[in-house]
Amino acid sequence: MNWNWFFRKKYNDDHPDFWKAYVDSFDKKQRKPIQETRFVAFDTETTGFDKKNDRVLSLGAVEITNKTIKVNNTFEIYIKQDVFNPETVKIHGILKEGDLEKVSELEAIKLFLAYIKNDILVAHHAGFDYAMVNEMLLRHGLGKLKNDFIDTGVLFSKSKHIIYRENLKKHYTLDDLCKELNIAMTDRHTSIGDALITAIAFLKIITRLDKIKILKWDYLMK
Amino acid sequence: MKNSIAERVSDFLKDFPPFNLLKEKPLLEIAEGVNIIYLEKGDVLYEKGDHYHDYFYIVRNGAVSLYHHAVEDNTKHMVNINDAGDVFGVRPLINKENYKLTAIANEESIVYGIPIDVFESVTNKNVKVYKYLITSFASNAYDPYTAEENTKIFVDYLPNTSQDIVNFQSANYTKNPICCKADASLQSAALQMSEHRIGCIIVVDDKKQPIGIITNSDIKNKIATGLFPITTAVKNIMSSPVISEKKNLTIADAQLKMIKHSIGHLCITEDGTPNSKLMGVLTNHDIIATLGNNPTAILKDIKRATRTKTLRAARRQANGLLKSYLEQNIPLTHIVNIISQINDAVTMKAIEIALEKMPTPPPVTFSWLALGSQGRKEQLLFSDQDNALIFEDVPKSKYEETQNYFLELAKLVNKSLNKVGFEYCEADMMAKNPAWCKSLSEWKNQFKDWILNTDEKAILLSSIFFDFNHIYGNQQLEKELTDSIYETLSRSSVFFRFLGRDALKNPSPLGFFKQFLVEQDGEHKDLFNIKYRALMPLIDAARLLILSKQVRGVNNTYERFEKLAELEPNNKELYESCAYAFKALLKFKTKQGILHNNSGKLIELETLTKEEKLKLKRCFKPLHDIQEALKLRFDLANF
The missing domain is CATH 2.60.120.10 (Jelly Rolls)
Structure with a gap:
């Protein structure tokens, strides 16, 4: 009998150690009170919106613990990519060559996983960023991200009172959020800038939710 | 990364x-x-x-x-x-x-x-x-x-109180004076003097010790007269030996030395004798320049003046003095004392000049009163003149004639003060106005009426008239009026409540989020009025409290607060912080006034640095507290 089939293996033996450590870290994961929980807001800049063919050019992330963001523990990385799309340069401003210090995709994954640990990820329209990172992982034969994640777009809709929900837009861009929540739009369209904006939007939204007394884990993660 | x-x-x-x-x-x-x-x-x-x-x-x-x-x-x-x-x-x-x-x-x-x-x-x-x-x-x-x-x-x-003032009065000498050698030709020395536009050249030896001096008068007396040819060596005509002194000598000492030796130049050397290195030269002109910025000299000028024009020049000099005092951070109390002395002296002299112009001497004695900021001795920059005149009681039949005489006199004085630089009061609160030029009895009645039948107008006037100060003439008249006022005050309590309400008419100058409340409209839109929003509430509060305590002879706002601190030890901190805030604000206003060459009362907030704004804000706290205290003390909450 193949025990492997019954106890599905978490990872293959030939997976790199950093991946094994990352996966293992989820074993003993327990929820702490929200105030003590570390959230990681992140954002990606990509060559385009095609999950299969486009690539991640940069990853930016900030950590939030107890409503505080530490500037000396932010994550900002630029990735060497062969795929290049001149069309999107005007949005993110990252050139194929350029003088930014860049790392390989695998190195970026390793650093990113070490940064996010097993904590909760926060992103705006998280699905896309999540998927882009997963594609990166798959290209290197690794599994998908295991972190829970919160989408500030969805969360924002939830924070609106039920009577306003009918008028809600289907799709809130990060710019919409900045306007509604009164957040300064500095460094839009850099991964780290958008990550910081997302983090502040997240803090503002959970404050609203807190006020209407529904800030529970179940609610947040649903 | x-x-x-x-x-x-x-x-x-x-x-x-x-x-x-x-x-x-x-x-x-x-x-x-x-x-x-x-x-x-x-x-x-x-x-x-x-x-x-x-x-x-x-x-x-x-x-x-x-x-x-x-x-x-x-x-x-x-x-x-x-x-x-x-x-x-x-x-x-x-x-x-x-x-x-x-x-x-x-x-x-x-x-x-x-x-x-x-x-x-x-x-x-x-x-x-x-x-x-x-x-x-x-x-x-x-x-x-x-x-x-x-x-x-x-x-x-805080400036160390006396050091700056002493320095200010020590003589400034010229460092690195122009020198030449003893065997140089007189012509080359004269060319050097001409090039540097100076009146003297020091002759030095190889060790740079002064051995002689050549001045303009040497050239005039010895060369131009043909006594020596222009090609002669410097040593033949120089005055020698030189008179020398150590540095840091006071103006008084330098003047004495010059008079004693009947010379116009002193060499400043390392040890004070001609046998040490030359450090500089102190000229008669340096002394005059230093003295020009000296209150004693200005006061002397004022006293000697026979014409308004001279007074004006002297008062302008006082502005220069004020500026340098502020730059040197000399304590404001000291500055205020000096400038108000100068202002009072100018007024006195203007009255004396006017009296001489009158065809006859005054029929009876009179007292000239300064009102408002000059009365409080807080006037640093030129501002409006507010004044009044009390003359001795005369028989009814003589009243009009007497009043006319003094109105004529006041007209001359007001005019000459205006020439000096003090603007006419917009509200016409000047002694040349018949309403402000009255006999002692009339004045007593006037104040009684204000105090006992208080109305808005009376309150408006009181802010100027309760801060009067005798400047010239028969002080007894002013004393009698004050006695009468305090006697009347003790019979009225509602008057204080009126004054109190008036003192609260300008609430704290900060709005929400610590924004300065600026003028809403008119030509001063978006400017911060430091006089009405910050200084007046403190001035009003001090006046009200000091009057209610029946304290006399203390007109100055910060002195009033200091006096109050003495009288009410349990409120000492509050009063002292008010005195401090007032001084800081007045200084601020004065500096702004000098900077923009106006009264300084309107401030463009954008021109202030963050630091200055901080300092301003700091002064508003006691202002708020004193207003709260007034509300309680005079029961003004529902008045």
């Missing part, structure tokens, strides 16, 4: 003191250590009694209030509101003590926590930064309870 967020943080910080005093690199180092903290309205950043954090704070967005929390009765008393760019929470870090105030978000805010260890290591030697922080935390934590400590903190900001 690149840290874009730190770059953005430092980009924000660089606009605000003390960070604006730092260079890019250390600033970025600080920014990297910053904690970005999100606070919702009501969130507590720290509470009184908490152990000090490793961070102090600067508001990025929103506003954070500081509260004084009285444990005994569990009341909170707001001390200050910090808005974007304001630094707070420094004091406990420097003193290594627990928080004394509570910081609560006044609205949804983002605050940067600045790590004190990084900050200290980066700014270690930057004295300016450190001083700013000290001012800042003293001001942020400002409240009457810590007033005493504040004066201690401010020690290095």
Whole structure:
């Protein structure tokens, strides 16, 4: 009998150690009170919106613990990519060559996983960023991200009172959020800038939710 | 690794003191250590009694209030509101003590926590930064309870009282004077003098010790007369030996020495004898220049004046004096004393000149009163003239004739004061107005009417008329009037309530989020009126309190507060902080006035530095407190 089939293996033996450590870290994961929980807001800049063919050019992330963001523990990385799309340069401003210090995709994954640990990820329209990172992982034969994640777009809709929900837009861009929540739009369209904006939007939204007394884990993660 | 967020943080910080005093690199180092903290309205950043954090704070967005929390009765008393760019929470870090105030978000805010260890290591030697922080935390934590400590903190900001004044009066000599050798030709020496536009040249030996001097008069008397040819050597015509002195001699000493030797030049040498190195030369002109900026000289000029024109020149000089005093940070009390003496002397002289122009001597004695700011001895810059005249009682049949005489006299005086630079009073509160030129009895009746039948107009006038000061003539008249006023005051209590209400008509100059309340419309839109919003409430409060205490002879606002502190030891802190705030505000107004060449009462806030705004704000706290005190004392809440 193949025990492997019954106890599905978490990872293959030939997976790199950093991946094994990352996966293992989820074993003993327990929820702490929200105030003590570390959230990681992140954002990606990509060559385009095609999950299969486009690539991640940069990853930016900030950590939030107890409503505080530490500037000396932010994550900002630029990735060497062969795929290049001149069309999107005007949005993110990252050139194929350029003088930014860049790392390989695998190195970026390793650093990113070490940064996010097993904590909760926060992103705006998280699905896309999540998927882009997963594609990166798959290209290197690794599994998908295991972190829970919160989408500030969805969360924002939830924070609106039920009577306003009918008028809600289907799709809130990060710019919409900045306007509604009164957040300064500095460094839009850099991964780290958008990550910081997302983090502040997240803090503002959970404050609203807190006020209407529904800030529970179940609610947040649903 | 690149840290874009730190770059953005430092980009924000660089606009605000003390960070604006730092260079890019250390600033970025600080920014990297910053904690970005999100606070919702009501969130507590720290509470009184908490152990000090490793961070102090600067508001990025929103506003954070500081509260004084009285444990005994569990009341909170707001001390200050910090808005974007304001630094707070420094004091406990420097003193290594627990928080004394509570910081609560006044609205949804983002605050940067600045790590004190990084900050200290980066700014270690930057004295300016450190001083700013000290001012800042003293001001942020400002409240009457810590007033005493504040004066201690401010020690290095306060000028050492007498040193500056003494320096000011020591003679300034010319350093590195032009020299020549003894065997140089007279012509070459004269060319040097002409090139440097100087009146003398010092002849020195190889050791640079002075052996002689050639002045313009030597050339005139010995060359131009043909006594010596122009080709002669310097040594043949120089005056020798020279008279020398040590440096740091006072003007008086230098003058004595020049008179004694009937010379116009003193050589300043290392040990004071001609047998040491030459350091400079002190000329008669240097002394005059120094004296020109000397109050004694100005007063002397005023006393000698026979024409208004001379008075004007002297009063202008006083403005120069005022400017240099302010630059040297000479205590305001000292400046005020000197300038008001000069103003009084100018008025006295103007009256004397006018009296001479009158065809006959005055029929009876009179007293010339200065009112308003001059009456309070607080007039530093030129402002409107407010004055009045009391003349001795005369029989009814003679009244009109007598009044006419004094009106004529007053007209001359007002005109000449106007020529000197004091504008006519817009409200016509001048002795040339028949309403302000009356006999003693008429004046007594006038004040009785104001006090006992108070109306809005009376209150308006009282702000000027209760601060009068005798300048010239028969002081007995002014004394009798004062007696009568105080006697009447003791019979009325409602008058004080009217005055009190008037004193409260301009509430605290800060609006929501510590914004300055600026003028809403008219030609002064968006300007901050420091006179009406800050100085007048203090002046009014001081007058009301001092009148209610029946204290006489103290007209000056800060002296009034100091007197009140003496009379009411339990309110000492409050009164002293008011006196301090008044002096600071007056100084501020005067500096602004000199800067913009006007009365200084309207301030363009944008031209102020963050530091100046901070200092201004600091003065508003006692203002608020004294108004609260007035409300209680004179029962004004529902008046």
